[in-house]
Amino acid sequence: MSFMSLPPEILSHICEDLEPQEWGALRITCHQIHSSTLEAYATRYFRVLPLLLTREGLDDLEDVAASETLRGWVREIRIIPNLFEGWPEYDKGRFKEPGLSHRKMQRMFRKIRGEKEESTSNNDEAELDALFDSYQAALEGHRAILDSELAVVLEKCLPRLKNVTTVCLRCYPFEFLIKANPRSFRCLGLREIKNRFNIDEMSGNIDFLGFKQNMLSMPLGLAFSQVVQGIIKSSHKVRALHTCGNMECGMNLGSIKLSESQYQSLLPLLTDLTTLHMCIRIKNDENDTFDESAFKHILNMLVTVAPKLKILTFAQWSPLEELSPLYFQDLSQNIQFSQLEELHLHSVELTVENLKRFLRTAAPTLRRLSMKNVSLTDAIIGARDPGPLTEERSSWGSSLSLDVIHKIQELWKQSFELLADSPKLQFVQLSSIGYRGREIILHDDLYLERGQLDAQPVSNAKHPVIRSEIYSDPTRGRSLNIAFSFNAETASISLKEWIMQLRMEMCNPAGRIVTRLPGTSGLSFNQEGVRSDSSTTLPPLGPGDPRPMTFVHMQQ
Incomplete structure (x- = not known):
């Protein structure tokens, strides 16, 4: 043949x-x-077009949209708005100094290996000057695209890419992009960056360890604004929209440049939306102003599209201060799910009643649920406010009375009972839950008893997978907590049995790295006045203190 x-x-x-x-x-x-x-x-x-925001990337997208052979196959556009890890500011001196040190070290290694030295210090200076100029040019072009040009190109291309149903924002470290194997990762616009920069040259000049959420949130907010404008101008309906994607770092509210009329014009184009990843970062630092208007518009967007959603990821990073409970109260009172099958709540602070109300409207259809960095904010009479969360306060639980600790655990018990009675819930994952920004540790005895490598556990517990270059929470992968999950397909018990056997413990004494949950401003635990009784407050644990940790069984 x-x-x-x-x-x-x-x-x-x-x-x-x-x-x-x-x-x-x-x-x-x-x-x-x-x-x-x-x-x-x-x-x-x-079928999936990753798009790096460079001049060549936009040109490549226009070429695909103009091709009658290829454009009909495109289903998803993945926009990568971060270049050089969120454009850290470098003057020429700061840029060149580490580069000169890096080249000096390389020269020393070549001398040790007996290799011939071809470069001179003058050449190093000239080459680094040229590299800095190239870096600046790439950065300026990238910023111009985020400021206005992306929306213009999307307006032109989306009407031709009629089968595109998904628009995503994705973030990748610059080091990953420039090293990526074309066979496993292809991206429009990447060739331009690879031709312009060499990873060995750039590694001596740019700190790749600076890949942090607060650096990524600004380009994410700008890119979201451009995507929305492009969708509106092209009148292109989408079924899936991801505002943050793989990093869960959130788009900065202050970087979103959309008017009230633009939000209103977007809503009719989201009537077919079934998948939404909405990740918001309230502030990057203390000097940022909380853009309440933008926040309310985004929450209104979620309420509007909720009835047709099948998959929702919702996160509202607020690492610097607690949000008013009224925001999530309004959201939980107005939102109505009718088809939701999968829900992921990340970095959210709310009361038990608001959480129960939010979950209850989704319960008839919900099959998968995950909660990570979720912090309850209910007022507790008798709680003594320990102040802002710091590393030194990792033993904060030991400074509260046993009565207050039991009340905190009771709050989470109420939430767990609602999950246990959900009719269609098949998968649940819990990680880094807490109260007012302070972490609570879960214990799953069924996993501890049967979690050996040669046994099939009745529930699934694992440490969250944290890639060295990608961080999914403010601890940057330092949390020692475990993500416990239940999967009905592999479990030998019911979800209710698994939920009700979980035990809770307040955060470990000093020495454990505490997870930073939302709501760490140290606002008073007690909204009705402090009524702490010093006679019932346990003294802080000291070195060698034999007193055991506090464990409370969920079962009555």
Whole structure:
């Protein structure tokens, strides 16, 4: 049998082992192979279009949109708005100093290896000057795209890309982008950056460890504004919208440049929305102003699209201060889910009643639920305010009375009981829950008893997977807490049995790295006045104190 007579499915399978350039070369050998492999080729490389915001990236997107052969295959656009980890500001001196040190060290290693030295200090200076100029030019072009040009290109391209149903924002470290293997990660606009910069050169000049949420949230907010404007101007409806994506760092409210009329114009284009990832960062630092108007518009957007949503991720980072409980109260009172199957609540602070109300409207259809960095804010009579959360206060639980500790645990018990009675819930994951920003530790005895490697646990517990270059919470992967999950497909007990056997403990004594949950401003625990009784307050744990931790069984 000749190669060209093979069925299209086999041809496509063979092509999967080829490099992109090899596949492209094969496809232009004859019309038959070109047509036979088109579906597999387009599905692999054009169904999802990652887009780095560079000049070349925008040009490539326009080329795909103009191609009658390729544009019909595109289903999703993934916009990468971060270049150089959120554009840290460097003057020429600050940029060159680490680069000179890096090259000096490289020169020393070459000398040790006996290699011939070709570069001089003068050449180093000139090369770093040129590298800085290139860095500045790339940064200025990137900022211009985020300021206005992205919306113009989306307005032009989206009407042609009629099958695009998903628009996502994604963030990747610059080091990952420039090192990425084209076979495993293809991105429009990436070739321009790889041609302009070398990872060995840039690693000596830019601190890649600066990949933090507060640096990413500004370009995410600007990109979201441009995406919304592009959707409005093109009148393009989407079914999935992701405002933050893989980083869960949140778009900065102050960076969102949308008017009230633009928010109103967006809503009719979201009537078919079934998937929403809405991640908000209230402030980056203490000097930021809380943009209450933008926050309310975004919450109103969520309320409007809720009836048709099937998947929702909602996060509202507020690492510097507690939000008024009225915000989530209004949200939980107005939101109505009718088809929601999957819900992820991250970095949210709310009262038990608001949480129960929010979950109750989703309960009839909800099948999967995760809660991470969720902090309750109910007032407790008798709670002594320990003040702002610091590393030194990691033993804060030991300064509260046993009565207050039991009340905190009772609050979470009420929430867990609602989960236990959810009719269709098949999967639950809990990680880093707390009270007023202070962490509570969960214990799953069923996992501890049967969690050995050679046994099948009745519930699934694992440490959250934290990649070294990607952080998913403000602790930057330092939390020692465990994410406990229940999966009905593998568990030998019911969800209610699993929920009700969980035990809770206040945060470990000093020495444990505390997780930073939302609501860490130290606002009073007691909104009706402090009634602490010093006679019932336990003294802080000291070195060698034999007193055991406080454990409370969920069961009555």
